[in-house]
Structures are given as structure tokens and as C-alpha cells.
Amino acid sequence: MFLSGILFCLFTVAMAENKLTSVDFEIFGNVQGVCFRMYTEDQGQSLGLSGWVKNTRQGTVVGQIQGPQDKVNDMKVWLRSVGSPSSRIDRAVFSNQRDISKLEIHGFSTRY
DSSP, X not given: OHHHHHHHHHHHHHHHHHOEEEEEEEEEEEOSSSSHHHHHXXXXXXXXXXXXXXXXXXXXXXXXXXXXXXXXXHHHHHHHHTOSTTOEEEXXXXXXXXXXXXXXXXXXXXXX
16 A cells, blocks of 8 residues: 555656646747757757747747746746846746647747
């Protein structure tokens, strides 16, 4: 009984790590002209995520990230609090978070 409980817990943790998620983001602050997109693309690639990032006419940066839920959460923390060295992040908004069965985007890129 005890062993089956441990196996169930390990299985649950393994399944949570393999769960794929997708989330849209918009970052407000001083995030244009400070290499924010380049650093975002590099960070996404280093975490093994798929997605895209681009500037808006309103002075924000928007994008989408997809991948394992734990890595997407790591990227959300990075977008909310780190960014590029010269950026100033005032606010990060995440929306449309959903579970996905497979990646809909392959690789991480900057869109224009």
C-alpha cells in the first residue's frame, strides 16, 4: 500500500512536468529599444520553449510561449521580473493560458 502511494505520487509529478501549456503575454514598461525581444528569444530557447515575441505600436512587447508547464512558469517569472539588462518592466499580463496536447509553434522567434 505504501509503495503504491509513492508510485502514484511520482507518476503524478512526472505527468505534471510533461503537461504542455500555452500562454500569451504582454509586457509594459521601458521594453522597446533595449533588446528586450532578443533577450526574450534567447531565454525562451535556453528553456527549450517554443513561441514568438514582437513589439507593438503601443510601446509594449507581446508574444506567446508554449512548452512544459514548469518551464513556461519559469519564463513567466523571467518576463515579469528580469527582462533585458536595460529594460524596466512595469507590468506583465498573461492571458489565454491553456493546456495543449502538442506544440503548435516550433522554435522561438522574433516577429516583425
